[in-house]
Amino acid sequence: MSIQTRRERERAERERLIVTAARELAEAEGWEAVTTRRLAAEIEYSQPVLYSHFKGKEAIMAAVAVQGCAELAAEMRTASRAAKGKRGRLTAVGEAYTAFARRRPALYDAMFTHRVDLPFATPEAPAELQEAFAELLAAVEPIAAEGDDPGLLTETYWAGLHGLVTLMRSGRLPEGAHERRLELLTGHFTAEASR
Amino acid sequence: MSIQTRRERERAERERLIVTAARELAEAEGWEAVTTRRLAAEIEYSQPVLYSHFKGKEAIMAAVAVQGCAELAAEMRTASRAAKGKRGRLTAVGEAYTAFARRRPALYDAMFTHRVDLPFATPEAPAELQEAFAELLAAVEPIAAEGDDPGLLTETYWAGLHGLVTLMRSGRLPEGAHERRLELLTGHFTAEASR
DNA sequence: GCCTTGATTCTAGCAGTGCTAGCGAATCTG
DNA sequence: CAGATTCGCTAGCACTGCTAGAATCAAGGC
The missing domain is CATH 1.10.10.60 (Homeodomain-like)
Known part of the structure; x- marks a missing residue:
């Protein structure tokens, strides 16, 4: 034994x-x-x-990705705790997210860009992934308008962050104006939607 | 001769x-x-x-990407023309963009996901790329707030669309709610930003 | 203590990738 | 018709992810 x-x-x-x-x-x-x-x-x-x-190289990348998610979740959490107010927290989390992506590009790619066989938007998703999403959700939920589904809103905000990061990293958006774009994104999400 | x-x-x-x-x-x-x-x-x-x-496989992909940009620009243009009002045009263009990405995933990847040696955010970028961006810009500009730089706002909206498309296609966002997420994104961009 | 049994790790190799050197043939020029 | 030149081909390099089967090592029974 x-x-x-x-x-x-x-x-x-x-x-x-x-x-x-x-x-x-x-x-x-x-x-x-x-x-x-x-x-x-x-x-x-x-x-x-x-x-x-591991089953193959992809499975190794998936394992790395899971690690990365845990770290991202932790960084977003500490950023959120240090900020004040609904808007402040969303801004802080958005900045933490993009900062993480820029500081650890390879890790970020394994998590969100490369094709990797991980269940994502299901209950079977690894706890670390759900944790990271929950952290985003906690920041987005307070600024959701009356009829909006907070989950969907979080997904949409996430998409915005992800788009900014990936387009910038591949040279399709100039690096310089990143902060201002992030500000625009967060600003429009904290505004009341005119539907 | x-x-x-x-x-x-x-x-x-x-x-x-x-x-x-x-x-x-x-x-x-x-x-x-x-x-x-x-x-x-x-x-x-x-x-x-x-x-x-061609210099290599990447250069071939770049050539395909340029073709794709021309088509995307054309599709966004016809969608925009068929729509009415500032909001209607932005919605139509956003829908045209994501529909293109979902209908021609490989083409879209060559254009905006795969690493490809094309100049993007510079004057030396191929005319087709600039054309596509200009089409987006034309739809976003009218809804820009007073102090906002329309170019930056367009880049940010583009990032949102790109994020939605890529996260969905890699299985990280459920396909079903795409329309509602797109609506949320466009809705928040057509609202007044509370800065 | 020795030998068999079993698991574990390695060597060697497969089928594929992007890319290139250098030969052979087809074409145009004088 | 002979010579020069361009052109596309065959063959091969160095690499990739992955795997079958040999070899090695440790544990258990006598």
Whole structure:
């Protein structure tokens, strides 16, 4: 029994090693540098061990993405706590979100850009994802108008943030005016919708 | 001289052939199916001819993207013309944009998601790109508030549309509520910002 | 203590990718 | 008709994700 548990512990340890190695490599040189061979060399094992832990490269990216979601949720939470008022909190959360995306582009891509086999908008989604969304929701809900569904409004605001970040990062929007665009987005969401 | 021109004409013809073949293959089976070998077989030439026309696969995708921009601009324009009023036009253009993205996902990805070496937010950007942006601008400008920069507001609205489309297509937002989210986005942009 | 049994990790290889060097043939020029 | 030049092809490089089967190591029974 004890031997069994030691082995399981070692396995779990190695799995964490794989995930952090993948993440660090991706953050340092981008996901295109994360090849199974490079990753195997990094953890000082041979290639096939990766496949005894994960179904494939996508699954490794998914594991990294889940980690990232937990961090994003935490950063949005602390930003929200430090701010005052409905508008202040939404602004703070929006800034925390985009700051995270710009500081950790590779992590962000694994979470929200790359095709990755994670359940998202369902109850089966990993707790970390739901946590991150809940954090956004908590900031958006107070500024929702009477008849608006807060969930849908949050999704829409999220889309705005995501669009800003991705278009900017791919060079399709100039970096310089980011703060002003973010301000515009948040400003229009905290206004009363004229329907 | 005539021989020269005939050759140039044939070359240009073949170049168009490459671009349309790439586009059709991408739309039918996705960009991951568009390999240089497959593409070469499709145009009934060998692989290396592709490289006598384009610097690489990315350049081919860029050419497809430019085509797509022209079409998107045209579709937004006709939608805008058919609509009435400031709000009606913005709604129509937003719907045209997202409808285009959902109907031609591969084309959309080449234009706005995949990393592609096209100048975007500069005067050197291809005319087709500027045209598409101008079409959006024309719809957004009338609803801009007093002190708002219409260009920045357009970029922000664009980001919202782009976020909605990409998050939905990657399964991160449920497809069902798309119309309602789009309505929320447009609604908040046509409202007065409370700054 | 030795040998068998079982799991675990590695070597080697497959089928594919984007891209390119250099040969062969077809074409135009003098 | 011979020579020069352009053109497209064959073949191959270095890489990718992934896997079958050999080899190695540790545990258990005698």
